Amino acid sequence: MGLPLSRNLQQKSTDPDDLRLYFLDNTGNRVLSARSDGSDCTVLVSEQCTGPDGIAIDAARGHLYWTNMGESSRNDGFIMRCDLGGHNITTIVPPGLTHTPKQIVIEPNGGHLYWCDREGMRVMRCQLDGSSIETLVQTGYGSFDQADARNWCVGVAVDYDRERIYWTQKGGPKSNTGRILSAPLNGARRGESPASRCDIDTLFSALPEPVDLELDTASNTLYWTDRGAAPFGNTLNRVCLDDRHASGLQREILRDGFREVIGLSVHPRRNVVFASDLSGSIYRVPLDGRQASVVLQDAGRLTGIAAL
Structure with missing residues (x-):
């Protein structure tokens, strides 16, 4: 387990670089x-925002995309886009087409947005302009399934070259029923529906509350944030997907002691991951195990984060 987070809540990191953070x-x-x-x-x-949760950057086109959860009891979530300066705001996926969209990622090679829909109990994607919306995975239908948080899809990551998609189903608060799952990227096999796929693998189960994911495709390392109770909850974690032992994958806890951690943005070449939590803090966590620091605090109830 990583060392406790730095208690020195300084306003600036001791090791700044030239990245810019975008967060919700x-x-x-x-x-x-x-x-x-x-x-x-x-x-x-x-x-125009209503419960913003996941954010992603299209650096090539200079766009920010973010999800809006809307009201969880209503099927009114939507996805928006603007330029990096906050101008030219437009709705990409309008209300009614996704229930409660959470983390979102951009896959530029295929030209898709991927996101998880919590109360909709789905993993979804569309073109960058919002067209061709489709469901890749469906974990339940109706109010009975919707009431079971084990069916809620929250975090998502995509490996275009290896043709895999990863997502979290977080479970109830501090319930240790969360899971991280994976499946082939391009939909169900012939004869199977998104709800009846037989090609889904469970990477981890009995997690406190796994939330957002990010995949470093160069090293095939998966990072995730986990809410829930200590000692394994409110942590930043990683696992090398190529390093599978007889007992399965062995995760590493990079840092613990967060306060309802949600978002993450991983930058291996800069030896850093930024994480955000609902207490309003943004943390800078070196990937080599050095002490983490708080670069911003009291900034709101923070969810998704991305850096460029």
Whole structure:
């Protein structure tokens, strides 16, 4: 297990670089940006958001995409896009086509957005312009299945070259019923529906509350945040997917002690992952085990984060 998080809640990191952070304030309904040392914090979007949760950057086109969960009791989630300065806001997936969209990722080679739909109990994708919406995985139907948080799909990661998709089903709060699963990327086999796929693998089970995912495809290493109770909850984790032992995959806890951790943005070449939590903090966690630091705090109820 990693060492406890730094208690020195300094406003700036001791090791800044030139990345810029883009992140979401869920209850404030805002899209924000700051330098990776926590300075120059700016509100990019403060209108039209409803429960923003997942954010992704299309660097080639200069776009930000983010999900809006809407009201969890209603099928009214939607996905929006703007440019990196917060202008030219447009709705990509309108309300009614996804229930409660959570983490979102961009796969530029195939030109798709992928996201998880929590109360919709789905893993979904569409083209970058919002067309061709499809369901890849369906974990339940109706109010009975919807009431079981073990069916809720939350975090997502994509490996285009290996043709795999990964997602979390987080389970109830502090229930240790969370799972990380994987399946072939391009949909169910012939004769199978998204709800009847027989090609789904379970990588981990009995996790506290796995939330967001990110995959470093160069090293085939999967990172994830996990809410829930200590000692394994409120942690930042990773596992090399090529390093499978007789007893299965062995995860490594990089850091613990977060306060309802949600978002992550991994940058192996810079030896850093940024993580955000619902307490309003953004953490800088070196991948080599050095002490983490807080680069921003009291910024809202933070969910998704991305860095460029």
